Amino acid sequence: MRYVSTRGQAPVRDFSSVLLAGLAEDGGLYLPETWPVLTAGDWRALRGLPYPELAARIIAPYAEGSIPFDVLRHLCREAYASFDHAAIVPLTQVEDGLFVQELFHGPTLAFKDMAMQLLGRLFDHVLEQRDEHVTIVGATSGDTGSAAIEACRGRARLKIVILHPEGRTSDVQRRQMTTVLEPNVTNLAVQGTFDDCQDLVKAMFADAPFRQDMRLSAVNSINWARIAAQIPYYVYAALALGAPDHEVSFAVPTGNFGNVLAAWAARRMGLPIRALCVGSNRNDILTRFLHDNDMSVHGVVPSLSPSMDIQVSSNFERLLFELLNRDAAACARIMTGFRQTGRMEVPDAVWRQAAGLFHGLALDDAATKTEIQHLNDASLYLADPHSAIGIAAGRMFREPGIPMVAMATAHPAKFPDAMEQATGIRPALPKRLGDLFDRPERYDVVSARLEAVEDKVRAAVLKNFA
Ligand SMILES: Cc1ncc(COP(=O)(O)O)c(C=O)c1O
Numbered sequence: 001m002r003y004v005s006t007r008g009q010a011p012v013r014d015f016s017s018v019l020l021a022g023l024a025e026d027g028g029l030y031l032p033e034t035w036p037v038l039t040a041g042d043w044r045a046l047r048g049l050p051y052p053e054l055a056a057r058i059i060a061p062y063a064e065g066s067i068p069f070d071v072l073r074h075l076c077r078e079a080y081a082s083f084d085h086a087a088i089v090p091l092t093q094v095e096d097g098l099f100v101q102e103l104f105h106g107p108t109l110a111f112k113d114m115a116m117q118l119l120g121r122l123f124d125h126v127l128e129q130r131d132e133h134v135t136i137v138g139a140t141s142g143d144t145g146s147a148a149i150e151a152c153r154g155r156a157r158l159k160i161v162i163l164h165p166e167g168r169t170s171d172v173q174r175r176q177m178t179t180v181l182e183p184n185v186t187n188l189a190v191q192g193t194f195d196d197c198q199d200l201v202k203a204m205f206a207d208a209p210f211r212q213d214m215r216l217s218a219v220n221s222i223n224w225a226r227i228a229a230q231i232p233y234y235v236y237a238a239l240a241l242g243a244p245d246h247e248v249s250f251a252v253p254t255g256n257f258g259n260v261l262a263a264w265a266a267r268r269m270g271l272p273i274r275a276l277c278v279g280s281n282r283n284d285i286l287t288r289f290l291h292d293n294d295m296s297v298h299g300v301v302p303s304l305s306p307s308m309d310i311q312v313s314s315n316f317e318r319l320l321f322e323l324l325n326r327d328a329a330a331c332a333r334i335m336t337g338f339r340q341t342g343r344m345e346v347p348d349a350v351w352r353q354a355a356g357l358f359h360g361l362a363l364d365d366a367a368t369k370t371e372i373q374h375l376n377d378a379s380l381y382l383a384d385p386h387s388a389i390g391i392a393a394g395r396m397f398r399e400p401g402i403p404m405v406a407m408a409t410a411h412p413a414k415f416p417d418a419m420e421q422a423t424g425i426r427p428a429l430p431k432r433l434g435d436l437f438d439r440p441e442r443y444d445v446v447s448a449r450l451e452a453v454e455d456k457v458r459a460a461v462l463k464n465f466a
Pocket residue numbers: 110111142143144221253254255256257258259260307308386387409410
């Protein structure tokens with residue numbers, strides 16, 4: 001499979017090169033040149049497969065020409081071997097027609113492990129083949145960072161530098177990152193928001209000499225491989241609930257728009273998905289856009305669901321490119337304007353298409369707590385604040401006769417303070433993380449200035465690859 005940039009000015013690449021490149025050189029995001037489409041018979045043949053096998057078969061067309069199928073299958077088996085649940089992504093029914101798919105049974109207790117455990121292994125495989133090293137730089141609002149660090153720790157050909165917004169993650173999330181002391185891991189606490197961290201990562205990629213010298217690579221969902229590895233769980237849920245013979249809807253708590261974009265990709269592949277619903281917290285730019293074509297950046301406000309404290313949703317660019325019929329020049333123009341003004345001018349026809357494709361619901365903290373309480377009281381289900389927002393969106397847009405699957409994206413134990421406020425319960429971390437608060441931490445605080453962050457990255461690289 002070959003990949004093109006949403007801004008049309010970067011080289012067309014294969015899967016392995018897209019994996020290593022992360023962000024395209026023109027600032028755009030890579031997308032497959034064509035979408036693989038499966039027939040009803042193809043979907044039926046996937047029913048009942050163990051998750052690792054299903055994942056390998058769904059990802060295979062995206063990796064074709066780069067990663068042989070046997071290698072991909074082996075990496076998928078390894079990636080999901082350490083998950084705590086036999087089903088990997090179990091489905092639970094919480095109400096009539098409303099299901100929850102738990103994506104948090106991996107090593108760091110959030111859905112990011114679903115892709116990251118595979119990406120770490122893919123990086124190793126490709127770097128080994130090419131005899132190369134890379135420096136991964138990533139931005140996190142709490143979960144991507146620990147999942148990426150866990151997937152990359154100790155890998156000889158990788159150096160990883162993660163930027164988190166100082167004081168804006170939960171303590172559990174921060175410690176899951178900063179207590180990993182392997183020499184190839186660097187944590188930077190940026191004096192700013194997640195949007196600042198993400199901007200800094202993109203600015204490092206835009207600094208061509210720095211990008212080249214440091215051999216930068218990305219693990220955020222700007223990297224297409226992240227999205228590809230998030231498609232299989234939608235397929236798994238849909239097949240379990242009757243696809244391809246019945247439609248299924250999905251509700252996804254949303255920040256950077258990567259998870260729900262993977263659901264949209266599954267639909268492009270021919271999976272009969274009826275509704276796609278996004279849930280936001282008070283950082284509701286996507287909901288405002290879907291309701292009123294108002295994609296304007298307001299300041300990021302802290303919430304009970306810190307991983308979704310995001311205003312600039314990077315993956316929206318991929319949807320925009322598609323809705324513009326892949327007009328890369330128009331996409332580049334709109335994205336450049338957005339960067340300059342903080343407001344995205346989306347043509348009315350494109351907005352109408354987007355609003356027809358996605359439903360949106362925003363919950364403030366009070367409504368999030370009410371939803372957590374309600375699920376605990378009425379369904380004996382303990383949902384973390386992010387998952388609760390997705391479940392509320394699912395309930396809101398559920399239709400009779402169509403199963404609605406809400407994505408549970410994090411374990412409630414990652415947010416004990418919020419859970420206690422909502423339910424009086426402080427969920428316990430699994431045994432393997434029982435001493436998390438006794439482990440020593442290591443991180444540097446840095447201002448949200450490009451030169452300051454580049455200096456830190458340079459120092460981290462020299463320290464380990466010298
Ligand atoms: C727990 C949790 N839920 C939801 C989201 C939002 O997902 P996305 O950024 O893919 O929209 C995130 C962060 O990305 C997260 O960590």
